[in-house]
Amino acid sequence: MTDELTPETPDEDEQPIKQRKNGLYPGVSDELAENMRSGWADTELHDLRPIEQAPNAARRRAALSARFPGERLVIPAGNIKIRSNDTEYNFRAATEYVYLTGDQTDGNVLVLEPRENAADGHEATIYRLPRSNRENGEFWLNGMGELWVGRRHSLAEAQALLGVPCKDVRDLTGTLAEATGPVRVVHGHDAAIEAALNDKVTAERDEELRVYLSEARVIKDEFEIGELQKAVDSTVRGFEDVVKVLDKAEATSERYIEGTFFLRARVEGSDIGYGSICAAGPNATTLHWVRNNGPVRSGDLLLLDAGVETHTLYTADVTRTLPINGRYTDLQRKIYDAVYAAQEAGIEAVKPGAAYRDFHDAAQRVLTEKLVEWGLVEGPVERVLELGLQRRWTLHGTGHMLGLDVHDCAAARTETYVNGTLEPGMVLTVEPGLYFQADDLTVPEEYRGIGVRIEDDLLVTEDGNRNLSDGLPRRSDEVEAWMAELLGKK
Numbered sequence: 305m306t307d308e309l310t311p312e313t314p315d316e317d318e319q320p321i322k323q324r325k326n327g328l329y330p331g332v333s334d335e336l337a338e339n340m341r342s343g344w345a346d347t348e349l350h351d352l353r354p355i356e357q358a359p360n361a362a363r364r365r366a367a368l369s370a371r372f373p374g375e376r377l378v379i380p381a382g383n384i385k386i387r388s389n390d391t392e393y394n395f396r397a398a399t400e401y402v403y404l405t406g407d408q409t410d411g412n413v414l415v416l417e418p419r420e421n422a423a424d425g426h427e428a429t430i431y432r433l434p435r436s437n438r439e440n441g442e443f444w445l446n447g448m449g450e451l452w453v454g455r456r457h458s459l460a461e462a463q464a465l466l467g468v469p470c471k472d473v474r475d476l477t478g479t480l481a482e483a484t485g486p487v488r489v490v491h492g493h494d495a496a497i498e499a500a501l502n503d504k505v506t507a508e509r510d511e512e513l514r515v516y517l518s519e520a521r522v523i524k525d526e527f528e529i530g531e532l533q534k535a536v537d538s539t540v541r542g543f544e545d546v547v548k549v550l551d552k553a554e555a556t557s558e559r560y561i562e563g564t565f566f567l568r569a570r571v572e573g574s575d576i577g578y579g580s581i582c583a584a585g586p587n588a589t590t591l592h593w594v595r596n597n598g599p600v601r602s603g604d605l606l607l608l609d610a611g612v613e614t615h616t617l618y619t620a621d622v623t624r625t626l627p628i629n630g631r632y633t634d635l636q637r638k639i640y641d642a643v644y645a646a647q648e649a650g651i652e653a654v655k656p657g658a659a660y661r662d663f664h665d666a667a668q669r670v671l672t673e674k675l676v677e678w679g680l681v682e683g684p685v686e687r688v689l690e691l692g693l694q695r696r697w698t699l700h701g702t703g704h705m706l707g708l709d710v711h712d713c714a715a716a717r718t719e720t721y722v723n724g725t726l727e728p729g730m731v732l733t734v735e736p737g738l739y740f741q742a743d744d745l746t747v748p749e750e751y752r753g754i755g756v757r758i759e760d761d762l763l764v765t766e767d768g769n770r771n772l773s774d775g776l777p778r779r780s781d782e783v784e785a786w787m788a789e790l791l792g793k794k
Contacts, residue, residue, distance in 0.1 A: 352465055353464075374418045383411055413473060435458045481500045488510055491514070532706065537775065547626065559597060561584075603628065605627060
């Protein structure tokens, strides 16, 4: 990795001409400064077509405008974050900003300015950096210059692509600081913007904006559903990739599995949608096992929870629990089949008009019946459910909304989300599991260290649901046949 361009320090015996400076470029010779000003081709792009999601984003902005008439609304994309010293994390734009613009550029800010007559709605503007200036040296002497970070769209190009007027973001903080009237901002993404609005906003009003934007994403439009299907389809291929290299993972560690899936995510999408869980053996009993540094052993199970994020930032979230050697043991199969039965009950409960909690309750009942049947907890089933005793082994809720975030719509009100009703266009996961910790003395020894979860992504339809991830087998015998075919053992 290279350092930013800095003036060379000549040896003492070099000619003085190397030391000549001017005030505009300290430490840079006049000759070099003049050379860098000119000789660059005009690369302005013309006849650009709007991005595919531009019409959808426009409709979302219109709905937002109608919800908060007469108020200035500020939605930042966020800024690059330091990973260590002078290295940075890969940038991922704020979900609210992406939802309303389709854009993913760091440092940008969407502002909806109320028109003079509140009934006329808002004027939307995206504030962003223009092309780097070649005349003042910004292009090559500034670490954010295009020579260092790559070409960015001009304001005119961005406007053509996004369908929104664009202005220089460097003027925005001053404009906001002088603004009058009611203002709301999405917090947590841009400290400079928040500081400029510090005396103009209230936490309560800003939270109303955040909640609205979260609840607006509960129902997915056709574009979003298509992107989620793309994410799932790539994820299915990523799972196939993993099965084909399980022998290499055995020779190394869970990291081989993580890296294999990540390759698919980067080739076909933007990234992984969340930290992949590549949990082999007893690591499968840790819900958020993302260290992925454990051994992969024949005879154990692999719980793989992973999702590809598309180029438009919609993510899949799929889990399969696979026998590393291709065959479940009798006990593994018994536990797996119980989770499968619970998932089947949960999926059946996903339909329009059903309470959101219904699929969780259906899956929990099946798991509880199995735990009582196996003698791991004393029945009757109703008593266990009432006291929540099954949760020692079921641990978590059975699903969540899915979209631009893996746990989408997280700021939605309880009455809208978990106490709400399922409607067509919702996309959610159904993911029951059973987890027997390695040190759990309340279960027989042979159960200890076994964790099983099965997760699929469900679209609520007019007449029920559609499993977006049905390209991956779920039933234990189908999983074994699928693995055998991929490994050439059939």
